Each structure stands twice: as structure tokens, then as C-alpha cells.
Amino acid sequence: EAAVTQSPRNKVAVTGGKVTLSCNQTNNHNNMYWYRQDTGHGLRLIHYSYGAGSTEKGDIPDGYKASRPSQENFSLILELATPSQTSVYFCASGDAGGAAETLYFGSGTRLTVL
Amino acid sequence: QQQVRQSPQSLTVWEGETAILNCSYEDSTFNYFPWYQQFPGEGPALLISIRSVSDKKEDGRFTIFFNKREKKLSLHITDSQPGDSATYFCAASPELSGKLTFGEGTQVTVIS
Numbered sequence: 124e125a126a127v128t129q130s131p132r133n134k135v136a137v138t139g140g141k142v143t144l145s146c147n148q149t150n151n152h153n154n155m156y157w158y159r160q161d162t163g164h165g166l167r168l169i170h171y172s173y174g175a176g177s178t179e180k181g182d183i184p185d186g187y188k189a190s191r192p193s194q195e196n197f198s199l200i201l202e203l204a205t206p207s208q209t210s211v212y213f214c215a216s217g218d219a220g221g222a223a224e225t226l227y228f229g230s231g232t233r234l235t236v237l
Numbered sequence: 238q239q240q241v242r243q244s245p246q247s248l249t250v251w252e253g254e255t256a257i258l259n260c261s262y263e264d265s266t267f268n269y270f271p272w273y274q275q276f277p278g279e280g281p282a283l284l285i286s287i288r289s290v291s292d293k294k295e296d297g298r299f300t301i302f303f304n305k306r307e308k309k310l311s312l313h314i315t316d317s318q319p320g321d322s323a324t325y326f327c328a329a330s331p332e333l334s335g336k337l338t339f340g341e342g343t344q345v346t347v348i349s
Contacts, residue, residue: 127280158339165241165326165339166281181336213280225271226337228280 126150129214129229136236142201144232146214154217155197156226157181157189159210166213172197204236240264243327243340252349256314260327260340263308267329271337272301272312275324284325285312317347 126149136142148155153174158166168181170189178189186208188200201208211233215226240263250256260270271286287294287301287310294301298317303310314321324344328337 156336163341165243165341166328166337167339168336171336182338215280225283226273226281228282230278230280 127214127216127227127229129212129232131232132230133233134235136201136204136234138205138236140204142204142208142234142236144199144201144212144214144234146197146199146229147195148197148214148216148227149195150216150218150227151194152216152218152227153194154219154224155191156215156217157187157197157199158213158215159183160213160231161210169199169212206236208234209236210234241327241329241338241340243343245343246341247344247346249346249348250317252317252319252347254317256317256321256345256347258312258314258325258327258343258345259309260311261307261309262329262338264329264331264338265308266331267338269330269332270301270303270310271328272299273326273328273339275326275342281326314345317345319347319349321345322347 128147130145156171157169172191190198215228217224244259268289272284273281274284275281285296285299298315300313324342326342327340
């Protein structure tokens, strides 16, 4: 079964601090994604990657950076965290082969920026 | 702007009834429409999906009806069970990729 693991599960940060959210997948999927979930907005795409060493901007990339050092790992970095970045963040991996791509999501990281 | 819209925001049905969740989109290039189910404290999981070449997709008690001309689709949950209580997200993409645009979600509660 697909396995996407996010860490930490919960994080409290201070305004202006640096935050790194980590994601590991054991599915050997090429594609990985970072979404944030907010009430009234559903899930919005922040950054994504098509493979190790590549990162692409999603729909709301401002204030976020991403890093894909290996096939398995994909990190989301908030260099200067702001209260507006308080949210639940989901990582997903995708199997782009075949007729359609299914996304496999992790359990999420709840980030609170004070 | 919200390119994928869902209604209602929340829905309560009795066990055994049919729940109907609505979704509409704006981008004519969207041609793949998955529905994801999310339980509290978990990430979303793919429930059922449809491509724009079809007007109906059925999987057990879950059926998607798709109207390309009106840019609308709906998810019907027949014989609703308490275990179906969850938030359902309609999503769309212009190609078979993970760059999905999600709707706001519909929270479904099934009471017995």
C-alpha cells in the first residue's frame, strides 16, 4: 500500500522563524506535491516536483520554498514564517503512469505560527 | 478565484438515504475529475474519478454524473452509511496529472 509520511504532525513556530516540513514516500513515485488546506478554500497547491532535483511552483508559492533531494523526500520550507501561513499542510505522491494519476496523501502537518 | 466550486458546504442525511454533492468548474481545459474523501485527522484519499469523455461513472454505492456542456458534476452516495460521514472534495485538472484544483469540500454527516 502507498505510504506517505509527514513530520512533524504538529508544529508551533514564531513569526519570522524558519520552518521545515518534511515528507517521505516509499512508493517510488516520481511526482510529489505540497498542498495546504484551509476552511473555505479546500486544498491549494504550493509546490510540486517531477523527480529528484526538480521543483516547480504551484498556485500559491509565495513565502514557500521546496526541496527534492531524493526520490523519497520532499521538503517545504518557510524561511520567514507569518501567521497567515497557519494551516494544515499535506504532502502527496503520485503515480503518473497509466490512464490517470492517483494522489496518495500523508496525514498532514498542523502548523501554527504565533 | 475559485475555479472549482462545491455545494452544499455541509449535508446531513439519514442512514439509507441518497446524498447528492454538487460540483461546478470554470476552466474548459479540465478533463479529469476525481473525488477525494477525507476523514478527520487524515489526508484525503481517492474515492472515484471520471474523465470528460464519460457522463457517468459508478463504483458500488458511489456514482458520478457529469455534464460537460454545463460544466457540472455531482456525486451520489446511495444507501448512505454512518461510515460515509466525511468531507468530500471535488477536484479537476486539465490533464491526467496531480496538479489538481480542489473545491472547498462538502462535509457529509450520516445519522442513524
